[in-house]
Amino acid sequence: MKKIEAIIRKSKFEDVKQALYDAGIEWFSYWDITGLGKSTEEQVVRGQVFKSGYIQRRMVSIVVRDINLEKTVNAILNAAWTGETGDGKLFVSDIRETFRIRTKESGPDALFNK
Amino acid sequence: MKKYLVSLAGLLTVFNSNLAAQNISTTIKTIPKIDTGDTSWMIVAIAFVLLMSIPGLALFYGGLVRRKNVLNVFMQIFILVSVITLEWVTFGYSNTFGTNSIEALKPYIGGFNWAFLNNINISDLSPYFVSHSQPATDGHLIGTIPHIVFIMFQCMFAIITPALIIGAFAERINFKGFLIFSILWAVLIYNPVAHWVWSNDGWLNKLGTLDFAGGIVVHINAGIAAIVTAIMLGKRRDYKGHAIPAHDITYVAMGAGLLWVGWFGFNAGSGLAADGLAGNALLVTHVAGATAALTWALLEWIIDKRPTVVGISTGAIGGLATITPAAGYVGIGGALALGLTASLICFAMVAYIKPKLGYDDSLDAFGVHGIGGIIGSILTGVLATPLIQSAYSGSLYGNIHQLWVQLLAVGVTIIYSGIGTFILFKITEKLIGVRASDTHEAAGLDETQHGETAYTNFD
Numbered sequence: 001m002k003k004i005e006a007i008i009r010k011s012k013f014e015d016v017k018q019a020l021y022d023a024g025i026e027w028f029s030y031w032d033i034t035g036l037g038k039s040t041e042e043q044v045v046r047g048q049v050f051k052s053g054y055i056q057r058r059m060v061s062i063v064v065r066d067i068n069l070e071k072t073v074n075a076i077l078n079a080a081w082t083g084e085t086g087d088g089k090l091f092v093s094d095i096r097e098t099f100r101i102r103t104k105e106s107g108p109d110a111l112f113n114k
Numbered sequence: 115m116k117k118y119l120v121s122l123a124g125l126l127t128v129f130n131s132n133l134a135a136q137n138i139s140t141t142i143k144t145i146p147k148i149d150t151g152d153t154s155w156m157i158v159a160i161a162f163v164l165l166m167s168i169p170g171l172a173l174f175y176g177g178l179v180r181r182k183n184v185l186n187v188f189m190q191i192f193i194l195v196s197v198i199t200l201e202w203v204t205f206g207y208s209n210t211f212g213t214n215s216i217e218a219l220k221p222y223i224g225g226f227n228w229a230f231l232n233n234i235n236i237s238d239l240s241p242y243f244v245s246h247s248q249p250a251t252d253g254h255l256i257g258t259i260p261h262i263v264f265i266m267f268q269c270m271f272a273i274i275t276p277a278l279i280i281g282a283f284a285e286r287i288n289f290k291g292f293l294i295f296s297i298l299w300a301v302l303i304y305n306p307v308a309h310w311v312w313s314n315d316g317w318l319n320k321l322g323t324l325d326f327a328g329g330i331v332v333h334i335n336a337g338i339a340a341i342v343t344a345i346m347l348g349k350r351r352d353y354k355g356h357a358i359p360a361h362d363i364t365y366v367a368m369g370a371g372l373l374w375v376g377w378f379g380f381n382a383g384s385g386l387a388a389d390g391l392a393g394n395a396l397l398v399t400h401v402a403g404a405t406a407a408l409t410w411a412l413l414e415w416i417i418d419k420r421p422t423v424v425g426i427s428t429g430a431i432g433g434l435a436t437i438t439p440a441a442g443y444v445g446i447g448g449a450l451a452l453g454l455t456a457s458l459i460c461f462a463m464v465a466y467i468k469p470k471l472g473y474d475d476s477l478d479a480f481g482v483h484g485i486g487g488i489i490g491s492i493l494t495g496v497l498a499t500p501l502i503q504s505a506y507s508g509s510l511y512g513n514i515h516q517l518w519v520q521l522l523a524v525g526v527t528i529i530y531s532g533i534g535t536f537i538l539f540k541i542t543e544k545l546i547g548v549r550a551s552d553t554h555e556a557a558g559l560d561e562t563q564h565g566e567t568a569y570t571n572f573d
Contacts (some may be wrong), residue, residue: 044418045357046428046478047465052359 001095001109002069006060007033007088013058019079020062023071027112028062037086057088063095065108071086146239146248149258153322155388156263158210160381163270167277170372174427175281177365178477182558183285184361184568187568188300190292192279192453196344197293198300200268205229209305211242211268220319231265240264241314243527243547245503246359246387257386266381272308275332281479282340286555288351289563291548298538299339303531306333311523323523324498326395326517327384329439329491330527337484338531340475344500345537349474351555356469358476363423368428375402377434381441393443396503398449399434406433407452413461433488436493443498443506451497452490460485488524495520 007015013030035055043052064072073090081087082090100110121294176184198206208228214220215227228234239250243257250256257264274294283292308331310318318330342463352358359365372384382396410429411421436456437449464481475481495517498508509517509541540546554562561567 010465043359044420044422045359045424046422047418047461049418050356050432051395052353060180108394 001092001098001111002064002066003095004062004064004072004076004090006068006076006080006090007035007057008060008076009082009086009088010056010058012080012087013060014081015079016060016076019075021071023068023075025062025064025068025113027033027077028060030058030060032050033057054069055086062075062113063098063111064113065111068113120344134492135379144249146250146256147258148239148260149246149387151247152258152389153260153263153385156259156267156383156386159379159383160263160266160270162376163267163274163383164347164376166373166376166380167191167274170369170376170456170566171274171277171280172343172369172371172374173365174431175284177285177367177369177426178360180279180358180558181361181569182567184365184560185566186289186412186559186563187280187284188278189289189564191277193293193426193504195273197297198273199269201297202272203231203265204232204517206272206305207231207265207268209301210272210308212267213315216430218405220315221312221320222476224313224315229395231262233264234261236260236262236545240386242312242386243569244385245389245391253366258333259386264386265352269334270306271328271380272300272304277325277330277338277341278336278479278483279339281477281483282344282475283347284476285559286347287548287559288474288550289545289559291542293545295343295538295542295548299535303339303534304331304335305333307527307530310526311461318523319466319524322441322516322519322523323400324494324520325439325523326442326492327381327438328492329431329435329487329494330523334491334527335487335531337482337487338528339479339535340479340484341473342532343534343539345473346482346536346543350476351552353474360424366427367423370430371563374430377391377403377438381438383403385442391442391503394445399437399441399447400439400443401446401449402453402456403430403434405450406430406436406457407568409433409454409457409460413457417465428464428478429457430481432456432486433551435483436490438487439491440494440497442532443494443502443508445499445501448493448497448499455489455493456486487526492517492523500558523565 017044035057036053041052043050062072076090095105098110099106144309168191172188172336176187179187205226208226211223212228214223214225217482238261240257240259240261246258247255248276248412267362276299310316311323311325311331313319377399378396381399384391385391385395407426414425415421433453433456436452440452461487464478468481496508496510498506498516499511500507507513550559
């Protein structure tokens with residue numbers, strides 16, 4: 001089992017969601033994140049223009065069976081791409097164990113994404 | 115029963131006039147009456163002006179600060195509403211609009227004759243009036259609304275003035291220091307200045323200063339106190355020479371909207387009557403607010419590429435502050451001129467001059483209210499037209515003297531409010547401290563001053 005965590009543009013979220021659906025990945029979590037970095041957004045407050053210092057992105061987190069890893073990663077890489085600086089990052093890590101709380105099953109069968 | 119009373123009053127009138135007829139003059143004395151139309155409008159106007167403080171100003175300022183300080187701003191305004199109301203009815207009103215028993219002090223501060231609203235009955239008519247007046251039984255002129263209604267109308271002005279200063283020191287003041295300073299300021303700065311300009315005994319009033327609804331008394335007064343406290347308190351720990359973005363711009367827009375609506379009571383109520391003058395005040399207030407809001411949005415659109423919600427809200431408030439002293443003296447042309455000038459100058463002040471000077475006026479209480487008040491109060495001396503109130507005209511209509519009077523009143527208020535604020539701030543600082551500790555400021559004043567947080571994860 002692998003965990004895929006991707007930091008993507010908020011504007012690309014709908015595209016990524018659709019690409020994941022198309023790849024058969026229908027269960028995942030996401031949340032809004034704020035980070036720091038080079039491509040900070042410009043902000044205007046009462047006529048003053050300045051670099052806000054913050055970057056707003058969305059984090060998508062999915063745990064998949066090993067066989068689904070490649071198509072999930074490809075779906076995100078293609079759908080979140082614009083070619084401009086700031087497209088984001090994708091991390092893959094190992095998951096040691098998974099449990100389904102209701103039935104107490106464990107292992108890959110406990111995952112939603114078949 | 116009512117008919118009997120009326121005929122009795124009629125008899126008395128006839129009797130009185132018979133007496134008067136024995137003298138050569140044949141003036142018919144009538145018993146002064148409350149005008150119900152004027153009174154109903156004034157009671158509504160009072161509610162409108164309270165709406166400006168809570169929730170109008172609370173939302174406007176609360177939205178502009180960061181989320182860790184929003185409740186602190188709400189609390190500051192709520193407690194001022196409570197405390198200043200009590201100050202006002204105990205001695206504030208008397209100090210401001212009462213008569214001093216010491217002759218030499220009369221032009222400078224009121225007395226204690228109306229302390230605890232002593233000797234004021236519900237049937238008493240207001241000794242203050244603008245356009246509607248009538249002779250009292252002793253012959254001098256009085257207003258057409260109950261005295262207590264006038265007291266409450268003025269109470270709302272006494273509340274909102276110290277509340278405006280909050281914008282200057284928001285996000286870094288400790289609550290106790292804020293409260294003590296604000297009370298001292300209300301008693302020793304607001305009350306005397308309001309006495310000078312609005313009381314029948316006031317020396318600036320006697321000089322002929324024009325301040326219809328508080329450009330000098332409210333906006334310059336609070337605006338100058340704002341810049342003095344902003345400088346004395348120092349910058350916020352995170353201030354980097356540019357505005358810290360608002361945490362909730364929907365609050366800002368809602369607050370600005372409520373302030374705009376409330377301003378109809380503020381300005382159109384200041385004629386103390388429901389008449390054409392009130393209608394004109396409402397018209398010019400709305401037009402100046404709209405002009406200034408649009409001008410600010412266009413400036414941002416042209417210079418910064420996009421019009422912003424914080425910008426259009428700020429512009430509206432600037433324009434409304436600017437028209438305030440002029441609302442009873444200018445027509446629609448004056449309103450357009452004031453609205454346009456307000457946004458051009460306030461925008462330059464906030465966007466270019468403030469960052470160069472380097473002080474941290476958190477929410478631009480000086481840049482918007484102070485500057486707006488100064489522009490409006492001076493230009494009232496230029497744009498006042500006899501078409502609105504025939505007794506008053508500005509230099510554009512041949513009365514250059516009015517401009518000098520306005521400049522003097524503005525200058526005196528700036529000096530008094532500036533020096534007075536400095537002294538009161540120093541006293542509060544020595545006695546109990548004003549600046550919040552660095553750890554409190556970093557953690558946010560909601561948590562550290564009040565033990566509450568605005569946006570929780572609780573279901």
